Amino acid sequence: MKAPRETSFPVESFDLGATLASGQAFRWMPVNEGWEGVVAARWVRLEGGLGKIHAQSFGDFSDWTWLSEYLQTQVNLREIIQTFPRDSSMDAAVAHCAGLRLLRQDPWECLASFILSSSKQIVQIQQIVGLLCERYGERAQAPEARSPMFAFPAAPRLAQCSEAELRACKMGFRAPYLAGSAAMVARGEVDLAGIAKLDVESARAQLLRLPGVGRKIADCVLLFAYGFPSAFPIDVWIMKGLKQLYFPRKRPNLKRLHKFSQTYFGPHSGYAQQYLFHYLRTKDA
DNA sequence: AACCAGGACACAA
């Protein structure tokens, strides 16, 4: 029966704040020394502890795999960080981002969120995604006492929305992109579940068929939803950072930077990218 | 008050 549930995951070095607010997911809010959001259509509250994460949710279930999978609690972070190159920038990033981890998100929510992310600040992406969920998402399972929470709207639901309805969620010129991608996914023209079985290049090629999805957004989805370790999203921050830190007084093009990312940062370049991104974005704050 | 934001796209040269 539906009821409040709680558990705790043993984890070594997991910083919820750095992880949930580092621009990979957009639905987490800090609430009373913890973090609250929606995962798999369920309300979730997380609190960090010593060597563990305490989790609360609500519903009819006893297996927490859906959440441990999302949080990737089984990943040995130390082993990953050991594969990073040792230079002054990466050392600083690792020191600054202790406990930062990559999540494993739902492909559609991740894809749609990043279609909305183009040329937007993270706070605005959160606002747009929030509106979209409130207006078109299914009611999430949550305790009665709390304010209603909503799941991220499925592709078929968003495919039904008019462009005006989407624009009313403040997404501007991204509306036709989201509508078009939702339609293709809803029709099965792009098989999001099937992408998980492909190699990185084939997976990226599938995502690139979607309107509003270019190399950067495709790489975000490959990394944050499918867990391809070599996906290396190059946004404006990473672009400036790479040029400044590794190519002073040169003008490398995008292709060159992507090649560099694959040869220099090791087998978990995507992870290294997230460390650099979070470091560059928050070091002066 | 300008400047810019986890870009993509069409089109020019």
Added chain:
DNA sequence: TTGTGTCATGGT
């Protein structure tokens, strides 16, 4: 291939 304008909205 590289460069530019455009798209919509709002934070800093």
